[in-house]
Amino acid sequence: MKTRAVRMYGTFDLRLEEFELPEIKDDEILAKIYSDSLCMSTYKLAKQGKKHKRCPQNVDTHPIITGHEFAGVIVKVGKKWQDKFQPGMRFAQQPALNYKGSMDSPGYSYEFFGGDTEYCIFPHEAMEVGALMPFAGDSFYKASLGEPLSCSIGAFHAMYHTKQANYHHEMGLKRGGNVIIMGGCGPMGLGAAAYGIVCEYHPKRIVVTDINDAKIARAREVLPESRAAEHGVELIYANTAKMQDERAGLLALTDGHGYDDVFIYTPIPAVATLGNQVLAYDGCMNFFSGPADKNFSATVNLYDCHYNATHIMGTTGGNNEDLIEANELAAKGIIDPAIMVTHVGGLDSIAEATCHLPELPGGKKLAYTQFDMPMTAIEDFGKLGEKDPFFKELDACCKAHHGLWNPEAERLIFKHFGVKVFGEEA
Numbered sequence: 001m002k003t004r005a006v007r008m009y010g011t012f013d014l015r016l017e018e019f020e021l022p023e024i025k026d027d028e029i030l031a032k033i034y035s036d037s038l039c040m041s042t043y044k045l046a047k048q049g050k051k052h053k054r055c056p057q058n059v060d061t062h063p064i065i066t067g068h069e070f071a072g073v074i075v076k077v078g079k080k081w082q083d084k085f086q087p088g089m090r091f092a093q094q095p096a097l098n099y100k101g102s103m104d105s106p107g108y109s110y111e112f113f114g115g116d117t118e119y120c121i122f123p124h125e126a127m128e129v130g131a132l133m134p135f136a137g138d139s140f141y142k143a144s145l146g147e148p149l150s151c152s153i154g155a156f157h158a159m160y161h162t163k164q165a166n167y168h169h170e171m172g173l174k175r176g177g178n179v180i181i182m183g184g185c186g187p188m189g190l191g192a193a194a195y196g197i198v199c200e201y202h203p204k205r206i207v208v209t210d211i212n213d214a215k216i217a218r219a220r221e222v223l224p225e226s227r228a229a230e231h232g233v234e235l236i237y238a239n240t241a242k243m244q245d246e247r248a249g250l251l252a253l254t255d256g257h258g259y260d261d262v263f264i265y266t267p268i269p270a271v272a273t274l275g276n277q278v279l280a281y282d283g284c285m286n287f288f289s290g291p292a293d294k295n296f297s298a299t300v301n302l303y304d305c306h307y308n309a310t311h312i313m314g315t316t317g318g319n320n321e322d323l324i325e326a327n328e329l330a331a332k333g334i335i336d337p338a339i340m341v342t343h344v345g346g347l348d349s350i351a352e353a354t355c356h357l358p359e360l361p362g363g364k365k366l367a368y369t370q371f372d373m374p375m376t377a378i379e380d381f382g383k384l385g386e387k388d389p390f391f392k393e394l395d396a397c398c399k400a401h402h403g404l405w406n407p408e409a410e411r412l413i414f415k416h417f418g419v420k421v422f423g424e425e426a
Helices: 040-051 124-128 140-158 187-198 213-222 225-230 246-252 269-277 302-307 320-331 347-355 378-384 389-399 407-416
Strands: 002-010 013-020 029-038 070-077 090-093 119-122 132-134 160-163 166-171 178-182 205-210 234-239 259-264 279-287 311-313 341-346 364-368
Touching: 002 040, 002 119, 002 347, 013 040, 013 347, 029 140, 029 347, 040 347, 070 140, 090 140, 132 320, 140 187, 140 320, 140 364, 140 407, 160 279, 178 187, 178 269, 187 205, 187 213, 205 213, 213 234, 225 234, 246 269, 259 269, 269 279, 341 347, 341 378, 347 364, 364 407, 378 389, 389 407
Parallel strands: 178 205, 178 259, 205 234, 259 279, 279 311, 341 364
Antiparallel strands: 002 013, 029 070, 029 119, 029 364, 070 090, 090 132, 160 166
C-alpha cells in the first residue's frame, strides 16, 4: 500500500514523499497514524544526520521516517501477534525500545517505522519489548504527548537520595522537599511541573525558572499556582534574569535550605552551573536536556559533591512503566498534556517545522498526519476566523477549554478534513 511520510536522507534533508510500504511479515503490525508531536530530539537528529547515534549510516539510500511521539490505530496484525492485538485498537507507543542493547528507535532508525506518516509498520522488536500498548483515552494527541511526559516521569523516578553512613539509595524525589525545574517554562518543563504537583513523592515546593516574562505568563495561565495549592504544593515561577544575585535569590525561595532535587531543562552551561550551586545537602541534580554538542560541559562544585553529598546524573527518555503512568494520568484527566501544545498543523508542515524548531516560538508543535495544514498557533485561530468559519469554530472550541487544545477540537479538525478513524468509519 502507498503512504505519505516525512523521510530523512541526511543533515537537514527532510522530504515529504509518497512511496510503497511492503506487505507486513507474520511478526509485524501495520498501523494508521493520526498524530505526532514534534520533539527537539528530532531537530537534533536532523542537525547531526549520520553523526547521530541512532541514525543508520545508509540513510541517504534508505531514508528513515521521522517522528517518535505518535499515536494511531492498528490496521493489520501479523500471525504471531493475533492473540494479543486486533485491528481497530488505539495505541500509544514507547520509542525507547532498548532491544538487545541496540539504540535503534522509531523516528530515528527505521525505514518504515516512525510517526510522521499516514501508515507505518511496527517491527517484531517493538511488540517483543512491550512498546506497543493500548490507549483508552478520548483523543490521539493525549497518547502522542504521553511519550514526552513519560520522559519527565522517568527523570523523577530516577532521582535518588541517601542518609549519612547509609549506602542505600532512596529512589525518587525527596519527600516533602524542594524541587527546581530550571528553564522550565517550555513544554517539557511544564509537563514536569504538572507531574510534580500530583506525583506520589509530594514535594513541598516546586520552583520553575525562566528568563522570559511572556513564557512565564503563559506557564502561570495554563498551570496556575492555585492548582498546585489544591494538592498541597507551593508552586513558584521565578525570572532569574531579574535577580541581582541568582544563587541568593533562588536560595531565598527555600528559606536558605536549597533544593533537594534540581532539573536542568535547557542545555546552557551557566544554567547547569547555577543548578549545581543551589543544591541542598544530599541534593540530586538531573541534567535532563540533552545537548547536541558532544563536548558540552559546565563547571560544578566537587567540594560539595564530596562534603555535602551532592550528586549529578542524567536521564534520557522513559521506560514502558513511565509511559503507562503518563497515559493513565492523561486518560483519567489528572494531567492535561495539552498545556504543552501551542501550535497545530498537518503532515505537510512537519519537515519545515522540525528543521526550525529552535526558532519557532511557543511550546509543542502537534501534527496530524492524515491531512495537510500549515503549522498554526492556537492563539492565531481567532484572527484567522475573521475570514474562515472553520478557524472561528476552532477558536471558540479552544477558548471554551481555557485556550488549550482539546478532544473536541481534535474531532472538529478531523471532521473538517474528512478524516475517518479506522474501525469507526460507520
